[in-house]
Amino acid sequence: MKNTLLLTPGPVPIPNFVHEAIAKPVIHHRTSVFEAFYDELLSNFKYLFQTEKYVCSMMGSGTYGVEVAMYSLFRPENEILVVNNGKFSQRWADYGNLLGLKVTDLGKEWGRGVEPNEVLEAFEKMKTPKGVVLTHSETSTGGLIDLEEMAFSIRHIYPEMIIVVDAITSVGTIPFYFDEWQIDCAVVASQKALMNPAGTVAFALSERAEQTLINTHEADFRNLYNFLHWAKRKNYPYTPPVSLLFGLKAATDHIKSETLPKIWNKTHLAAKYFRNSIIELGGEIFAEKPSDSLTAFFIPSLNTTIMLNELENTFGLKLSGGQGELKGKIARISHMGMADIKAGRACINALTDLIYCID
Amino acid sequence: MKNTLLLTPGPVPIPNFVHEAIAKPVIHHRTSVFEAFYDELLSNFKYLFQTEKYVCSMMGSGTYGVEVAMYSLFRPENEILVVNNGKFSQRWADYGNLLGLKVTDLGKEWGRGVEPNEVLEAFEKMKTPKGVVLTHSETSTGGLIDLEEMAFSIRHIYPEMIIVVDAITSVGTIPFYFDEWQIDCAVVASQKALMNPAGTVAFALSERAEQTLINTHEADFRNLYNFLHWAKRKNYPYTPPVSLLFGLKAATDHIKSETLPKIWNKTHLAAKYFRNSIIELGGEIFAEKPSDSLTAFFIPSLNTTIMLNELENTFGLKLSGGQGELKGKIARISHMGMADIKAGRACINALTDLIYCID
Numbered sequence: 001m002k003n004t005l006l007l008t009p010g011p012v013p014i015p016n017f018v019h020e021a022i023a024k025p026v027i028h029h030r031t032s033v034f035e036a037f038y039d040e041l042l043s044n045f046k047y048l049f050q051t052e053k054y055v056c057s058m059m060g061s062g063t064y065g066v067e068v069a070m071y072s073l074f075r076p077e078n079e080i081l082v083v084n085n086g087k088f089s090q091r092w093a094d095y096g097n098l099l100g101l102k103v104t105d106l107g108k109e110w111g112r113g114v115e116p117n118e119v120l121e122a123f124e125k126m127k128t129p130k131g132v133v134l135t136h137s138e139t140s141t142g143g144l145i146d147l148e149e150m151a152f153s154i155r156h157i158y159p160e161m162i163i164v165v166d167a168i169t170s171v172g173t174i175p176f177y178f179d180e181w182q183i184d185c186a187v188v189a190s191q192k193a194l195m196n197p198a199g200t201v202a203f204a205l206s207e208r209a210e211q212t213l214i215n216t217h218e219a220d221f222r223n224l225y226n227f228l229h230w231a232k233r234k235n236y237p238y239t240p241p242v243s244l245l246f247g248l249k250a251a252t253d254h255i256k257s258e259t260l261p262k263i264w265n266k267t268h269l270a271a272k273y274f275r276n277s278i279i280e281l282g283g284e285i286f287a288e289k290p291s292d293s294l295t296a297f298f299i300p301s302l303n304t305t306i307m308l309n310e311l312e313n314t315f316g317l318k319l320s321g322g323q324g325e326l327k328g329k330i331a332r333i334s335h336m337g338m339a340d341i342k343a344g345r346a347c348i349n350a351l352t353d354l355i356y357c358i359d
Numbered sequence: 360m361k362n363t364l365l366l367t368p369g370p371v372p373i374p375n376f377v378h379e380a381i382a383k384p385v386i387h388h389r390t391s392v393f394e395a396f397y398d399e400l401l402s403n404f405k406y407l408f409q410t411e412k413y414v415c416s417m418m419g420s421g422t423y424g425v426e427v428a429m430y431s432l433f434r435p436e437n438e439i440l441v442v443n444n445g446k447f448s449q450r451w452a453d454y455g456n457l458l459g460l461k462v463t464d465l466g467k468e469w470g471r472g473v474e475p476n477e478v479l480e481a482f483e484k485m486k487t488p489k490g491v492v493l494t495h496s497e498t499s500t501g502g503l504i505d506l507e508e509m510a511f512s513i514r515h516i517y518p519e520m521i522i523v524v525d526a527i528t529s530v531g532t533i534p535f536y537f538d539e540w541q542i543d544c545a546v547v548a549s550q551k552a553l554m555n556p557a558g559t560v561a562f563a564l565s566e567r568a569e570q571t572l573i574n575t576h577e578a579d580f581r582n583l584y585n586f587l588h589w590a591k592r593k594n595y596p597y598t599p600p601v602s603l604l605f606g607l608k609a610a611t612d613h614i615k616s617e618t619l620p621k622i623w624n625k626t627h628l629a630a631k632y633f634r635n636s637i638i639e640l641g642g643e644i645f646a647e648k649p650s651d652s653l654t655a656f657f658i659p660s661l662n663t664t665i666m667l668n669e670l671e672n673t674f675g676l677k678l679s680g681g682q683g684e685l686k687g688k689i690a691r692i693s694h695m696g697m698a699d700i701k702a703g704r705a706c707i708n709a710l711t712d713l714i715y716c717i718d
Contacts, residue, residue, distance in 0.1 A: 004386075004420075006384070006385060006386075006387060008387050010383045010598060011387065011388075011598060011601060012385075013382075013385060014382075014385055014602065016382075019381070019382035020382075020436065022378070022381055022556070022602075023373075023375075023378035023379075023381070023382060025363075025365070025372065025373075026365060026370045026372060026556065027363075028365060028367050028677055028679075029370075029679050030679075031677075043511050059418055059419050059423070059514075059557070059558055060418050060419065060580075061418060061419060061597045061598045061600075063580060063597045065596070067580050075367055084425065094576060095576075098576050098579055102548060122639070125703050191598060197381070197385065197602030197603060198599065198600045198601065198602075199418055199558045199559075199597045199602075199603055200558075217453060217454075220454075220457055221419075221422060221423050222581075238420045238423070238547075239369060239370060239420050239422075239423045240548060240557065240559045241374065241556055241557045241558040242370060242556065242557065243381075243556030243557075243558075244556060244558055244603075252514070264681070282408040283405075294476070318387055318390075319406070320387075334442075344375075351636055
């Protein structure tokens with residue numbers, strides 16, 4: 001297999017120190033050694049989410065993580081609002097319907113920003129709204145919700161609202177304050193800012209969220225109650241992906257020692273540099289309110305599909321295209337983890353070559 | 360962390376060549392390179408299950424895999440039989456109830472063998488049995504179901520019965536013939552005979568099983584329909600655990616080159632040697648019909664809990680204890696993957712020391 005620089009907004013390249021951690025001999029999970037290890041990992045997760053509340057982890061992709069959160073926090077017939085302006089937020093609306101929830105789908109054009117007053121107006125049309133699902137950084141469009149403002153506005157009027165956040169491409173890459181912003185449940189996945197293979201998700205949960213969880217049954221694999229209950233005892237209800245947890249420990253240790261503010265700033269500068277350069281090249285940023293985690297863009301003078309092929313085959317830079325209705329219309333580049341400002345510059349240089357046909 | 364030889368029946372030690380494969384640079388999954396790779400992995404899975412039918416894989420633990428199979432193949436109100444003689448088969452009965460299935464729980468004493476005529480008698484008391492869940496090798500007791508005979512007896516009388524097999528500690532370690540035995544759905548997990556980190560499950564499905572699957576929705580993460588549908592196009596519906604799939608490819612390549620019959624024989628000899636030696640030492644084998652994948656045993660002259668601690672702390676050999684009601688009553692040792700006859704002999708030597716107080 002040819003090695004290409006992965007600049008897709010997940011999966012991201014995995015640093016060597018993570019691979020080395022994954023390759024450590026497996027330890028058994030029903031041991032005090034595992035529990036001491038998992039305790040440290042959970043404390044790293046708390047740092048990542050900026051919370052003193054509850055954290056736990058589970059095997060699965062980011063999609064699975066949000067589904068588990070929705071399944072565990074809401075019951076059939078509960079009324080929830082989904083702020084939907086991209087492929088992933090669309091998925092949470094679809095999944096809510098599948099669960100038998102009464103979903104109000106605040107569907108907006110993909111890439112468009114959503115304001116708190118639009119959310120509050122939507123709540124007013126609902127009978128007894130129980131919760132809301134917000135996608136902080138929408139990976140399909142590169143769009144951002146101003147979560148601090150949004151959560152504050154909601155909490156101000158609805159003190160008991162369950163606020164669920166898809167933080168899959170936000171935690172560990174852009175500012176996120178679980179406790180301060182009074183979020184109830186946030187989900188992050190391993191294959192984004194955590195620079196690990198896909199396979200693990202981590203959750204943060206407020207007391208309000210914890211009280212909402214129902215102890216259905218040990219065999220209910222999607223039930224966060226089980227995972228949280230076991231996480232309090234520093235363990236897993238089922239066989240944990242020990243090797244993957246070793247990888248996550250190495251990555252979160254690294255993030256902790258680098259410190260979040262420094263990483264947030266690095267991501268911000270890389271994103272800002274990239275956006276400005278795209279505009280200078282005559283290109284456009286797709287999202288109305290762009291997230292710093294990734295940039296979705298297009299260059300009117302280039303066919304997006306051909307551009308993506310050229311970047312990969314001629315320059316060894318693998319970006320993502322658009323998903324669903326955005327296929328062929330946008331390119332997406334990550335600014336997370338090892339996809340730093342240098343990687344962004346390599347892409348800008350390649351695009352310059354393509355635009356000016358330097359051959 | 361101290362390195363101990365892991366002889367637990369999952370997780371198992373991971374060979375270096377698997378770690379090296381996991382550490383390869385991640386490739387993006389929406390590419391022809393990934394699809395060519397995944398196609399080869401699926402063909403390795405076919406070899407493992409001994410099938411020409413359908414295979415697919417999913418993130419998760421073995422428990423999750425069996426749950427997904429039950430969720431996808433049966434609908435609420437379907438009548439199913441669960442052959443239950445250990446902790447894991449008990450879990451499938453519990454989960455069936457949770458799904459709203461009409462579960463006939465053929466509950467037998469843990470460790471006791473179950474005969475085809477018992478299963479057929481149970482079917483006769485049911486109205487319109489749709490399916491049966493069999494745990495081929497019960498990891499909690501070391502017990503085996505004679506799957507060839509059982510499946511033949513069921514199929515002979517019930518040609519349309521959906522036969523679901525928990526093959527988590529059987530595929531890749533003891534003889535298993537999906538097509539020949541006319542199984543409809545079998546589940547194997549990565550952290551057993553496949554010598555990989557926990558995190559991935561693979562499924563084999565018959566045409567009968569495929570026709571039973573309902574296309575609920577893309578967002579229904581537990582729906583095998585989605586995974587099978589995508590596997591036919593050599594891809595995943597969501598972000599796959601690419602690094603873990605690299606590891607599985609390395610392990611299954613290895614199994615293929617060693618050949619299954621050779622591995623089955625090696626496992627059989629290791630298990631037979633271990634069982635005979637335990638009996639020579641005055642010990643007893645727990646299961647009435649023991650599986651070759653692992654041995655559950657106890658030695659009346661030794662306290663099991665103390666024995667397990669001594670094995671680990673003095674001899675560096677980590678075995679498992681009993682689960683649930685068997686806690687403190689049995690020890691369990693793996694004969695899968697790298698837990699070979701040499702590892703078994705190390706354990707027998709240590710037990711000899713413990714019994715004869717050689718100090």
